[in-house]
Amino acid sequence: MRAIASIAGTTRPLSILVRTLAVVSAFVVAACEPVGMNTASGPSIGQQIDPGAPVPVALLVPGGSGDADLEWLSRSLTNAARMAAADAEGAQIDLRVYQTGTSAAAAVARANEAADDGAKIILGPLFAESANAVGTAMRARNINVLSFSNNAEIAGGNLFVLGNTFDNVADRLIGYGVSQNKRRLLIVAEDDVAGQVGAAAIAGAAARNGATVAGRVNHPVSQSGIDGVAPQIANAARSGQVDAIFMTANNLAVLPYLTETLAEAGVTSQVTQFMGLTRWDEPASRLSMPQLQGGWFALPDTAMAGQFASRYRAAHGEAPHILGSLAYDGVAAIAAGARAGNRNALTKSGLTQSSGFRGINGLFRFRPDGSNQRAMSVATIRNNTVVILDPAPRRFGRFGS
Numbered sequence: 001m002r003a004i005a006s007i008a009g010t011t012r013p014l015s016i017l018v019r020t021l022a023v024v025s026a027f028v029v030a031a032c033e034p035v036g037m038n039t040a041s042g043p044s045i046g047q048q049i050d051p052g053a054p055v056p057v058a059l060l061v062p063g064g065s066g067d068a069d070l071e072w073l074s075r076s077l078t079n080a081a082r083m084a085a086a087d088a089e090g091a092q093i094d095l096r097v098y099q100t101g102t103s104a105a106a107a108v109a110r111a112n113e114a115a116d117d118g119a120k121i122i123l124g125p126l127f128a129e130s131a132n133a134v135g136t137a138m139r140a141r142n143i144n145v146l147s148f149s150n151n152a153e154i155a156g157g158n159l160f161v162l163g164n165t166f167d168n169v170a171d172r173l174i175g176y177g178v179s180q181n182k183r184r185l186l187i188v189a190e191d192d193v194a195g196q197v198g199a200a201a202i203a204g205a206a207a208r209n210g211a212t213v214a215g216r217v218n219h220p221v222s223q224s225g226i227d228g229v230a231p232q233i234a235n236a237a238r239s240g241q242v243d244a245i246f247m248t249a250n251n252l253a254v255l256p257y258l259t260e261t262l263a264e265a266g267v268t269s270q271v272t273q274f275m276g277l278t279r280w281d282e283p284a285s286r287l288s289m290p291q292l293q294g295g296w297f298a299l300p301d302t303a304m305a306g307q308f309a310s311r312y313r314a315a316h317g318e319a320p321h322i323l324g325s326l327a328y329d330g331v332a333a334i335a336a337g338a339r340a341g342n343r344n345a346l347t348k349s350g351l352t353q354s355s356g357f358r359g360i361n362g363l364f365r366f367r368p369d370g371s372n373q374r375a376m377s378v379a380t381i382r383n384n385t386v387v388i389l390d391p392a393p394r395r396f397g398r399f400g401s
Contacts, residue, residue, distance in 0.1 A: 058114030060124030076324025088335035135159030155370025170205035269294030301362030329359030
């Protein structure tokens with residue numbers, strides 16, 4: 001993704017990216033780089049366990065780099081994993097933490113160290129390149145890896161992704177949109193890696209859910225780039241051939257500027273429904289933006305996430321990083337299998353049980369291809385407040401449904 005500086009210097013300044021959100025942006029961009037796929041398959045992949053004994057779990061966190069945001073994230077992942085282990089009634093988790101920094105080579109070295117120490121499963125690492133490398137290294141040792149990446153491109157064999165994928169969000173919003181007769185979509189995407197991967201996810205979800213891509217507009221991550229395509233988007237919205245405008249808007253500053261520019265051209269959700277691939281309620285300052293009122297976006301189970309954040313803050317004196325809950329979810333999935341007495345809880349067949357697991361972000365499950373499915377709510381903003389339009393489902397159907 002281009003630096004925010006490339007957007008500055010034109011007539012209306014965009015919001016400056018705060019440092020604490022830079023890690024999330026870097027995570028998304030890194031996680032969208034296709035870096036190869038593991039090919040091993042089959043239900044026998046992974047270690048057997050004694051459900052009555054402590055389960056050795058290795059947690060790989062990006063600490064030790066000296067970057068303040070990565071250190072915060074590392075603390076959050078570590079603390080969240082320990083909270084999940086403490087909550088694992090009926091199961092015992094022997095959690096050991098390994099610092100990897102940002103290096104794929106260091107991640108592989110720490111994973112091998114963890115395997116030598118007896119780890120039965122690896123939780124982490126964060127970035128896709130490191131996760132891919134660790135997955136390859138652990139495949140030879142028959143150990144499954146639950147990475148924090150959201151890149152489905154690297155998933156498969158012994159490597160699973162815990163991060164919420166673009167496919168999850170696109171499927172949820174388009175499925176809901178079809179039920180509301182919003183079937184013809186205009187995709188508006190940044191021309192960077194994350195934007196283009198997001199656009200591909202939207203197109204794939206449209207095909208799966210019976211919607212039609214009526215057009216696609218790519219734009220540079222800059223004010224001038226957005227200004228240049230705004231008339232084209234506005235004309236499409238007024239053509240009568242588009243029911244919804246689905247924006248990737250992965251760069252934090254793009255969404256407010258893009259929607260403000262469209263509103264000035266007379267296009268809002270009251271004219272043509274806006275949909276967003278990212279959270280429109282974060283940061284909270286967005287809730288009062290007039291141009292975002294009525295737009296659709298997807299949310300995890302906010303009640304559980306709120307409870308987790310309150311517990312975390314009380315215990316550790318700071319807010320958890322937005323990605324910290326992924327470590328809780330990973331440990332919760334491991335503990336659920338052990339609690340049920342399954343010796344194969346950490347194998348591919350155990351991890352991909354169709355009923356899924358409950359985590360901080362609600363119900364989720366791993367697909368056989370290593371990606372994940374998360375139960376999400378469809379939300380909007382009305383009168384500066386988040387309103388849930390369609391709650392997250394409480395159970396999954398069969399895979400593919």
